[in-house]
Amino acid sequence: MTPHEAKGATQYTTYHPRWYRTRVSTYWWLGKWYYLKFVLRELSSIFVAYFVVITLLQIHSLSRGPEAYARFEERMRNPLMIALDAITFLFVLFHTITWFNLAPRAMVVRLGGKRVSEILIAGSNYVAWLVISASVAWFILR
Amino acid sequence: MAETIQLEVTRYSPEHDAAPTFQRFEVPYRKDWVVLDALNYIKDKLDGSLSYRWSCRMGICGSCGMMVNGEPKLTCATFLSSYAPDAVRVEPLRYFPVVRDLVVEMTDFMVKLQKVKPWIIRKEEKSIADGEYLQTPQQLDVYKQFSMCINCMLCYAACPVYGLDPLFTGPAAIALAQRYNIDSRDQGAKERMDILSQHEGIWACTFVGECTEVCPKHVDPAGAIQQYKLTAAKEWFKSLLMPWGAK
Numbered sequence: 090m091t092p093h094e095a096k097g098a099t100q101y102t103t104y105h106p107r108w109y110r111t112r113v114s115t116y117w118w119l120g121k122w123y124y125l126k127f128v129l130r131e132l133s134s135i136f137v138a139y140f141v142v143i144t145l146l147q148i149h150s151l152s153r154g155p156e157a158y159a160r161f162e163e164r165m166r167n168p169l170m171i172a173l174d175a176i177t178f179l180f181v182l183f184h185t186i187t188w189f190n191l192a193p194r195a196m197v198v199r200l201g202g203k204r205v206s207e208i209l210i211a212g213s214n215y216v217a218w219l220v221i222s223a224s225v226a227w228f229i230l231r
Numbered sequence: 232m233a234e235t236i237q238l239e240v241t242r243y244s245p246e247h248d249a250a251p252t253f254q255r256f257e258v259p260y261r262k263d264w265v266v267l268d269a270l271n272y273i274k275d276k277l278d279g280s281l282s283y284r285w286s287c288r289m290g291i292c293g294s295c296g297m298m299v300n301g302e303p304k305l306t307c308a309t310f311l312s313s314y315a316p317d318a319v320r321v322e323p324l325r326y327f328p329v330v331r332d333l334v335v336e337m338t339d340f341m342v343k344l345q346k347v348k349p350w351i352i353r354k355e356e357k358s359i360a361d362g363e364y365l366q367t368p369q370q371l372d373v374y375k376q377f378s379m380c381i382n383c384m385l386c387y388a389a390c391p392v393y394g395l396d397p398l399f400t401g402p403a404a405i406a407l408a409q410r411y412n413i414d415s416r417d418q419g420a421k422e423r424m425d426i427l428s429q430h431e432g433i434w435a436c437t438f439v440g441e442c443t444e445v446c447p448k449h450v451d452p453a454g455a456i457q458q459y460k461l462t463a464a465k466e467w468f469k470s471l472l473m474p475w476g477a478k
Binding site for chain 1: 243245246248250251301325326328329330336369372373391394395437438439440441443444451453454457458460461
């Protein structure tokens, strides 16, 4: 019994005694950019989680006073940490852009009986992103 | 001498072969020929034992889906000229059991399709004397895209989730369930939700999105599944906030 049969969903076996079933290769995602992009997008979640943890640690050390924050900064200056952060930045950027581009597919907004165009829905996400980033930058850099 | 093109076609005879092999055929190359024309040429002139499904030749019956150079395609709408002068490899639809040569076993899809109840469900049927269920063009527009599905199963061959987990309900069946859910005449969304909000239903989908890319009728099954997820999440939240409001 193949795994396919073991998991159910087949009938009429008497009429097709020798079906041929292919196995899905472990590396199915390597053959095609579209699949690879999907796997990278899934993988990017790990870096998003890492980014959240680092940000929480940063806020935590900030709340414990200037000395604790200086120690945090010192740790983050390690070249290994900088390299990891650079990779994290790229993955978070990739995650954000692919997420925004996919948003219109899940969100159907109808105004006056017509579906709002995909560009408008994705665009409003990007605009919100820009506005929030700009206000955070203004808050930190002013 | 007329130009020719090479076709590499999967051959599998369940009585004789342990595994499929490829057979090379040389067929005339004509600009107006699709892959299905080349297969028909092989069957007529070179090897009458070649087995494959086809019917309408015009992209509406959904029978002739096969893998062409590794991509799920309707062979009646895939021109040889897109590949010439290179050889064209024709294989049976991926992830389905092969019955013979290019013919796959599709009971699995048929069972799943029926399970999601892709028909109009009414709590109470109107009597014939009461007339038709009317619908405005705007109401038609809401689901029309999803109703274009021809059940060709190319989206299943494009879906790695279906390949890895054969229990997954799959793109076309969910898109067709959604087609009826958002039809203004239908009242069966709750019934379908019970089936589709299971793990093998919408939640198995990881939004690879390739089903939408390969769909010859631009149905966007990936979009349908994500929209359904949104609805299911909202329903779940509503039942959490207002448990007395259920049903």
